[in-house]
Amino acid sequence: MQLSLQAKQQMQLTMTPQLRQAIDMLHYSIDEMDDLLAEENERSPLITIQFKRTRSHRPKSAELNEPQWVEPSSEQFGDHSISYDELTQLVRLQFHNRQEQQLVLALLPYIQSNGYLDLEAVPLQRPLIEKGVTLLQQVGPPGIGAMSVEQCLYFQAKEAEFSNKKLVLQIIQYHLQDLAKQQLKYIATKCEVTLEDVLEAIQAIRTLQPYPCQIDTYEKVDTLIPDVIIERDGEALFFSIHPTYAPTITFHQPEHWHQYDQEAKQFVRDQQLRYFWLKRSLEKRYETLHRFMTHIVERQRPFFLQGETELQPLTMREVAEQLNVHESTISRVTMNKWLETPHGLYPFKQLFQPKLHTATGTVSRTKVQHLIQRCIEQENPEAPLSDQQIVAHLSSQYEIKISRRTVQKYREALGISSSRMRKQFV
Known part of the structure; x- marks a missing residue:
């Protein structure tokens, strides 16, 4: 066997930390971009980044959202009292999945002072609301965010240690109206149990609270800010992108910096390279989202004009082919982002339908x-x-x-x- 030494040319893409961060910028949410830009402002004395938020999308005042029934007493709440600050912190600690965390945080502004969810005010579709309320049970008092008395009692009963829990849940879920009419024999027949069993279950139900909890304050809540807002003028559609996507970046080059010593000159050069890289990365992020939204507004036009029942079948691969980018780029563009439409607030992922x-x-x-x-x-x-x-x-x-x-x-x-x-x- 003869050994030989041969020269071979090969092209290879090396992903530098700067390139990796530029790619990651695509899937950053608004809050994550806030943190990144704030960090850049602190670490780069020659670079200034300025941006401002658009409308905050906070809920209506407490007076406008106040329910028309009599305010419950402390006895009806039991021992459950919590503040929005505590709820927000619990959500951030409990949910490491970014989408689940954002979904639950999006519901918090619409929880009323008595713990019930103001269903009509929530700008999300019903399946998302149902999922969010279920997730909310992992952090708040049992029943928080419930949309009805039945649901409030059901969540509480699931957490309670009743010996006859199955029957209690069955009565709450299907026979509360019968219970209100005192049709106890009918309930016993339908549930295939004795009248004594029903009476025992009623005693257990009476230990539950008609209100989930008492919320201390309404103002200290992080609200979900849409990345893109779709507006309609007749049959014409327009979209605007949040200012975080296009901040003003300024490089402050020192006067007479060429007279500095070698180390200081290198620092200025590094800062300048950092400025050009950051500016280009943010411009690319904005450009990609703008191209994506221009295409989506056209493809999902019936949805934006008429509502979610008119969502058109669409896949990420189709969009990627139309925009001449990789499918993973579209996935990053849609990750952790929300869209405000004339019909409510939707995650970008909702735009894609099998x-x-x-x-x-x-x-x-x-x-x-x-x-x-x-x-x-x-x-x-x-x-x-x-x-x-x-x-x-x-x-x-x-x-x-x-x-x-x-x-x-x-x-x-x-x-x-x-x-x-x-x-x-x-």
Whole structure:
């Protein structure tokens, strides 16, 4: 065997820390960019970065949000009292997943002083709200953020140590109205238990509080600020990007710096290179988001004009191909970012909808979910539609052909019970 030495040329991309940070800037949220720019201001004496926030999107005043019922007494709250500051800190400590943390923080401004969520004021779609309220139970008093008395009692009962918890939860979930009418024998029959069991469960329910907790103050809450705002003027659509994406960056070059010693000159050069790199990175971040939004406004135009039921099927790969960038770039652009539309606040990820094929083309998942919800809302409560009947309805009325399992999955995602659970008895 003969050994030989050969020269070979090979191109290789080395990712420097500066390049890595420039790429990471794409997925930074507004708060993260605030921290980064503030740090740059402190560490770079020759660089000044200035930006200002747009409208803060804080909730209405406490007086406008105050419910019309009588303010509950301290006995109705039990021992649960918490401040918004404490809630915010607990959320930040509990949730390490950025999207979950932002979702829960987005709900906090809409929790009223009695612990209930002001559902009508929350600018998020219902599945997101449901998910956020469920997550909120991990940090706050049981029932906080509940949207109804039933839900408040249900969350509390799940945490309580009742020997008959299954029956208590069943009564709360399906028979509170029957309980209010004192139809105890009917409840016992439906739950297949004795009257004594029902009476024991009622005693357990009476230990629960009708109000989740008492919130001390309303002002000290971090609110979610949208990265992009979509505005409508007739049929025309416009978008504006938050100022954090395009701050004013200034380099203060010292006079007569060429007369400095070698070490000082090198410091000025390093600062200047840092300035050019930072300026270009921020410009690239803004440019990428601007190109993305220009394309999205056109592709999702029906959604911005008419609402979420008109979300069009769209994938990140399609957008990446149209913009001639890598799919990972689109993923970074949409990460941890929120969009304010004429119809409410949405995460960027909501803009992407998987395709469902129909006889006349494709339709988005959100559209199908809306049709399923509308179908169930219009059903006879005494003879609710089964998932298979919904499949048949979508096929005959809208030429949408999907499986029964898909209908079940979408129905559960909407928080809708099965036909057996929805059935009402006269």
